Amino acid sequence: MEVLQHVLASLLGLWSLYFLIRKFVVKNNPATQKSCGKDCGC
Amino acid sequence: MINNINVALIGNPNTGKTSVFNALTGLNQKVGNYPGITVEKKQGSCRLDRGTKARILDLPGTYSLNASSMDESVVVELLLNKNDLDFPDVAVVVTDVENLKRNLLLFTQIKDLEIPTVLVINMSDQMPRKGIKIDLEKLEEQLQTRVILMSTRQKTGIDQLKQVLVAYRKLNTTPLFDPTTIDESYFESLQKAFPNQSLYKLWLVITQDVNFTKLERQKVADSTEFKTQSKSYLKKLQQRETIKRYQTINKTLKEAYTVNREEATDLRSKLDNLLIHKYWGYVIFFMILLSIFQAIFDWSSIPMDFIDSSFAQLSEWTKQQLPPGVFTDLIAEGVISGLGGIVIFIPQIAFLFMFISILEETGYMSRVVFLMDRGLRKFGLSGKSVVPLISGTACAIPAVMATRNIENWKERLITILVVPFTTCSARLPVYMILISLVIPDDRFLGINYQGLTLMGLYFLGFLMAILSASILNGFMKTRYKSYFVVEMPNYKLPLLKNVALTVWEKTHSFVTEAGKIILAISVLLWFMASFGPGKNFANAEEIISQQYASQSMSKTEFENKVASFRLENSYIGILGKTVAPLIRPLGYDWKIGIALISSFAAREVFVGTLATIYSVEQDETETIKKRMGRELRSDGTLLFNTATGVSLMLFYAFAMQCMSTLAIVKKETNSWKWPAIQLFSMSIIAYIVALITYQILK
Incomplete structure (x- = not known):
């Protein structure tokens, strides 16, 4: 039972870590490829 | 012999165009579809005088000739195709007296196609109630055409329109707007490539993807003397065209159209007088x-x-x-x-x-x-x-x-x-x-x-x-300012269904979006608060027993002391104590320090973090608010007093505590420079304001 408790807790911990990393890694968005307007450097 | 003419009724949606159509045609009308599409085509006929009969075509409502829907494309295609059997000899632009400014954008565009164009200002019976006055002579002079005040409700202006339609050949067809003011070099090279064509029609061929006589968009694009630009650049020129047109319209209306809201007597105007009053x-x-x-x-x-x-x-x-x-x-x-x-x-x-x-x-x-x-x-x-x-x-x-x-x-x-x-x-x-804790x-x-x-x-x-x-x-130093057009909708009672849907959507997205982040952070925080390096964390019970050997305490008191000692020596405790010296002048302890770090992911994580930390340390039966309200400093005074509470609120008011916002700023500016400047400057402002507040209030 103790081993199961450790396994479940670790899985939840790993999911949390994975979720946060995935959430905040900046992805390249095609919407930004278009011109931003006058004087824009992009 | 009867002279047949084609008349096109054009206008923004909800200007009473169909009422004008009904007033002109009576029962002589039929409804069909434009070939190949499901856009409704309404036609009718009307005898103007003994010798002239008009075929009236009620075109779909459109805000401008910059078509974005199938309905609007029908209008542009017809007005550019002289070979179309429905091509109008004269265009009647129907406008609403209350929204004349917005309606005139379409009028100026149609006038620039060099088609004889009449301006009908509908719903003119509303003018006294709305406090509107129009100088017709001046308006006709500025717009270089005939202007007719009409009220289909009171049946005024219809006969006058018929008279103008009979004599449509006398209408001035000179364009109102010079396209070269949009972008001089672009339009000059376009004119050079196609010297015999109307500039505005060419511009519509390029931007609307419609054919104009034998001129197709591809032919314009293939021209060696002229190079079409990217879609985004064309879009920018279209926006500039709209702004320039509105500048001209503003100038025209300034002289010929006045609204004195104080004279207005309808309910909407009375409410507007009050709700948008300058004080x-x-x-x-x-x-x-x-x-x-x-x-x-x-x-x-x-x-x-x-x-x-x-x-x-x-x-x-x-x-x-x-x-x-x-x-x-x-x-x-x-x-x-x-x-x-x-x-x-x-x-x-x-x-x-x-x-x-x-x-x-x-x-x-x-x-x-x-x-x-x-x-x-x-x-x-x-x-x-x-x-x-x-x-x-x-x-x-x-x-x-x-x-x-x-x-x-x-x-x-x-x-x-x-x-x-x-x-x-x-x-x-x-x-x-924080307000419920520190504000009475x-x-x-x-x-x-x-x-x-x-x-x-x-x-x-x-x-x-x-x-x-x-x-x-x-x-x-921005020299140029964008124009902003907002249409004032009529007042109405809120629909319960719409309100309920908005509340559901916002609450649902808060719980699912922010909720997942808070949940994931709470799990990680729990791990960091429940485990720690070194002997202090492992031997917490022994150390506390030795420290308080001479004092008698209950089992609960002892367990609380052990939990606090463990928390201080856990991974999160070490992290919190590292930042503690930096935030101590603001009145915050190391636990608040942890909440500040974790809420960098999202501000609302602040409360969840403190809830998790206090929950690891203390009894679970207490509520978050009570736990925060009972938290003491090392000197025995309350941690969340007025000074700390107000300082924290001001810190959150100014600090850039949101990773997602930084990410979106990076995406929108295509550079890390701006989010970095934002983070740095907002954090400094927040720190200084929180510091001054705490030092004054403590």
């Missing part, structure tokens, strides 16, 4: 906001306390029901406490969005935008910045994205940089818990101090955004 408008807006914030506090306190105590009991119950172990502790102390930190704020979020939705539904929000536009111009922000700033009260991310319609880059950048100052819904949980729940003249404080924080955020914009405007 009373702001006073009423202030009173409405005050009532909303009062209601948020008064109505949500009961469900908030209920949710708080329910989660505390659920945590205790879970611990009793599940077998003891690491996972049970994680669920009871980490997950349930973290979830409690989200669910507790559902009542406030729901009430806030219910009120915002009601204001939008009634048509009042457009008046607020108008009021704000007037106020913001003095600080260097233009009308187009108003929408992002107001939508920033929900969340800065869509607000930053909403700046895309600001065509001037510097103006857009300033708006992006200042938007995070406006109070987003993520700040609400932080403010709510008393009233003065029926006004609750807590609601007043919350409103003050919303104002503070908005003022800071305006002040920063004003300063940035001085540095960046």
Whole structure:
């Protein structure tokens, strides 16, 4: 039972870590490829 | 012999075009479809005089010739195709007297196609009630055509229109607008490549993808003398065209069209006189906001306390029901406490969005935008910045994205940089818990101090955004300002279904979006608070026994001391103690330090973090609010006193505590430079303000 408790807790911990990393890694968005307007450097 | 002429009725939607069509044709009309598409085609006939019969075509309503829908394309295609059997000999542009400015955009575009064009100002019977006066002679002179005041309701102006239609050949067909003012070099090279063509028609062929006589878009594109530009550049030129046209229209209407709202007698005008009044408008807006914030506090306190105590009991119950172990502790102390930190704020979020939705539904929000536009111009922000700033009260991310319609880059950048100052819904949980802890729940003249404080924080955020914009405007020197057109909708009773849908959508997205982040952070925080390096953490019980060997204490007191010692020596304790010296001058301890670090992911995580930390340390049956209210400093005084509470609220009002906003700013500006500047400057402002506040109030 103790081993199961450790396994479940670790899985939840790993999911949390994975979720946060995935959430905040900046992805390249095609919407930004278009011109931003006058004087824009992009 | 009877002379047949084609007449096209064109106009914006809801201008009474169909009423004009019915008045002209009576029962002589038929309805069909345009070939190949499901757009309705209405035709009718009308005898103008003995010798002239008119075929009237009621074209689909369109706002401009920059077509974006199938209905609008029908209009553009017909007006460019002289070979079409329906091609009009004369165009009648029907406008609504109340929205003449917006309606004239389409009129100027049609006039520039060199088709004889008559302007009909419909609903003219409303003019006295709306306080509108029109100088017809001046308007005809400026627009170089015949203008007819019409009221289909009172059957006036129809005969006059018929007379003008008979003599349509006398109408002036000179274009009103010179396209070279949009972009001189572009249009000059276009004219050079096609010297015999009308510039405006060529421009429509390029932008609308329609054919004009034998000239196809491909032929223009293939021309060696002229190079078509990218779609985004063409779009920019189209926007510039619209602005230039509105500048001309403004000038025309300034001389020929006046609205004296004080003379207006209809209910809408009377309400507008009051709600957008240069002084009373702001006073009423202030009173409405005050009532909303009062209601948020008064109505949500009961469900908030209920949710708080329910989660505390659920945590205790879970611990009793599940077998003891690491996972049970994680669920009871980490997950349930973290979830409690989200669910507790559902009542406030729901009430806030219910009120915002009601204001939008009634048509009042457009008046607020108008009021704000007037106020913001003095600080260097233009009308187009108003929408992002107001939508920033929900969340800065869509607000930053909403700046895309600001065509001037510097103006857009300033708006992006200042938007995070406006109070987003993520700040609400932080403010709510701190206000309920440190601001007394008393009233003065029926006004609750807590609601007043919350409103003050919303104002503070908005003022800071305006002040920063004003300063940035001085540095960046934007010369050109975007124009902003807002249509005032009619007042109406809010639809319960729409209000309920908005409340559901906003609350649901708060729980699912912010909820997942808070949950994940709560789990990680629990791990970091429940494990630690070194001997101190492992031997906590022994160390505490030795330290307090001479004192007698109950079992609960001993367990609390061990839990506190463990927390201090856990990974999170070490992290918190590392930042503690930096935040001590602000009145914060190392546990608040952890909450500040974790809430960098999202501000609302602040409460959940403290809930998890206190839950690991203390008994689970207590509510978050009580735990925070009982927390003591090392000298035995209350941690969350007025000085710390106000300092923390101001810190959150100014700090850029949101990774998602930084990410979206990076995406929208295509550079890390601007989010870095934003993070650095906002953090410094927040730190200094919080420091001064604590040092004064302590």
